[in-house]
Amino acid sequence: MALVVQKYGGSSVADAASIKRVAQRIVATKKAGNDVVVVVSAMGDTTDELLDLAQQISPLPPGRELDMLLTAGERISMALLAMAIANLGHEARSFTGSQAGVITDSTHGKARIIDVTPGRITEAISAGQIAIVAGFQGVSQDKKDVTTLGRGGSDTTAVALAAALNADVCEIYTDVDGVFTADPRIVPTARRIPRISYEEMLEMAACGAKILHLRCVEYARRFSLPIHVRSSFSNREGTWVVAARNSDSDSEGSEMEQPIISGVAHDRSEAKITVVGVPDKVGEAAAIFKTLADAEINIDMIVQNVSAAATGRTDISFTLPGADGPTAMNALQKIQERIGFESLLFDDQIGKVSLIGAGMRSHPGVTATFFSALADAGVNIEMISTSEIRISVIVRLDDVDAAVTAAHRAFDLDADQVEAVVYGGTGR
């Protein structure tokens, strides 16, 4: 008998009909002889509606109370899901994050999981019950206050709970059939990736693939917990996220048979800031990035031009989440006089296209093939960044689709026919 942890996102439980459909899937898993623990998000737009209510009350609500408010969302969906399962003749018990033993720090709005003590879940399983757990929430270790985990929170709850319960698999249900070699909305012939390593998935997530959150993949890798990403609208196999395929313990396939590139990811949410005319002295760049770090801004790529000998000045460009743009510009303006740079340029008409694959470690020609493909497609490269299993480039926002398509074709990732079906409406 296997222990399966399943996670359903908000679009999978958007209304009564969806909840009933999910309940049938859960019961089918149980009937197939598995113990089942389910992690569920708030229904569809509930969280946004609650946030809207909070905004009507206060422009800056206390984090503790905002968390108390938002956690009402999963309370509703989990209770309804338990009712739907009971209606199918199976016993289900819903549990809040606190009841499920999801212990966090006290950082309201983006709490980190410190420990998971799922005693009540284990009891429920032992009693033959299906346990339904509220995603995205926990209870703080010191103050016993309700907390939320922030973005990707429900996925993280599922993986953390699966690790603590020593589950056989954590199934993450979404509205597509798994992880694809590229976004099927851009590349209709994108292929489902049957297996991908934690490392590649981490790079994919960091480079804009929205299907799994970085944090939950990191958690799964730490505990070597297999994740199965699949559609809540079909019964097809999805994508297994597992330990690297070339590990000795993995008998399936050898690296020889793996494609060089697993997939092409893209991200339209970044922006670029250029600090123009920075005096080329020791410590100037450090001062700039210290300022940005103090403002809690995550920098992605950085490029520093070769200093023009005539002026003794240089330009520094970096990319960051577009939403952080105003904060970063404000912070930098405040140090303009002290640093003595000339001006600031803000550009949000950029996109990042990334090639990810463990295979590129042993195939030196990848960069050349990638850049040639972009050149042939008439796409200009503005910035470049690489890791051992990834190459990312910044291009014009308008060129993102062409770049993704060209890279996908250049590495023979296209399927013979269209495979991808997006089932839900608005995505996750």
Place this chain on the structure above:
Amino acid sequence: MALVVQKYGGSSVADAASIKRVAQRIVATKKAGNDVVVVVSAMGDTTDELLDLAQQISPLPPGRELDMLLTAGERISMALLAMAIANLGHEARSFTGSQAGVITDSTHGKARIIDVTPGRITEAISAGQIAIVAGFQGVSQDKKDVTTLGRGGSDTTAVALAAALNADVCEIYTDVDGVFTADPRIVPTARRIPRISYEEMLEMAACGAKILHLRCVEYARRFSLPIHVRSSFSNREGTWVVAARNSDSDSEGSEMEQPIISGVAHDRSEAKITVVGVPDKVGEAAAIFKTLADAEINIDMIVQNVSAAATGRTDISFTLPGADGPTAMNALQKIQERIGFESLLFDDQIGKVSLIGAGMRSHPGVTATFFSALADAGVNIEMISTSEIRISVIVRLDDVDAAVTAAHRAFDLDADQVEAVVYGGTGR
């Protein structure tokens, strides 16, 4: 410094604007030098909306999950109220029933409070914070599951918490200025009752006055906790519900000065069942009422006709909550053959009008005055029931208004001018 527990119902926190208004009242109480603990219900129609969702999922949802679902309602209102108070520059902390130490039995949907251990509330008060507590909910002692208290639950939470905290007063906010000598919608000249004893208030509540629930008044009486019923829309004094006015410890006024009658209550929600032609033998009536008790039906008044000597049969009439009518009729039909009665009559076109007043103990003429007034108004009396401080009669439903008006006038309860203002829309 006094400790004040305030309770606000759903209509007082129906939307963002109402929540902000309530927050101002709470802050004003705090600024006046009081410690304040607030009990709050779910916003407006939230509970009905959640019930509707549950109905879409399952015709008979498990009580545990229904309680989990419904308690989301107070979670939302209490978090928003805490935010609104914070926005006014005061510290507020919201607490679920479980966090506030409201310990109940495990009867989901109508749990009884077993104990209140408000350690976290006391801590919050000591820290100078305003504590906001979810009404209507608790946690079960044995299973640690979330429970709801059923009808009148939020009032009961407020009184129980006030008793446990040894509060000076429990203020119950509603949409009228207090308890009136009659329903102002029927008798526009009804007067606000400034003080009323627990016993009289219990009789008023039991006889259809909806302003306070029986259960919360019982609780307050047991702990001699003063309740102040007042409007959340004005600053006027409301009605104080306190220990009997003729007690030795009460220096205010003597019984001489009290009106004989405190008020006239009415109830349109009852129905009458007549069991026709019951064989006049020992134990027949007992068998009938045993059947009803087994069906968990609360009987109010009972009348048995004098047996007709010719037939050896009698008729038994009783009143019950109208909603229990179908259940009662079904239960009785099942024993018709065994008991051998002739038929059943169901009549929901009745109303109950009750005269309540501790003063009637020492004024023997009350019944005569009451009945004369009804006769003069052309109202026929169908059934009569009395207690030491109450006389109730069953009349035709159409006669209720006339009976209330006549009784109110006969005991000089009319004010010189219209006092009552109903502020809210749909009541509580």
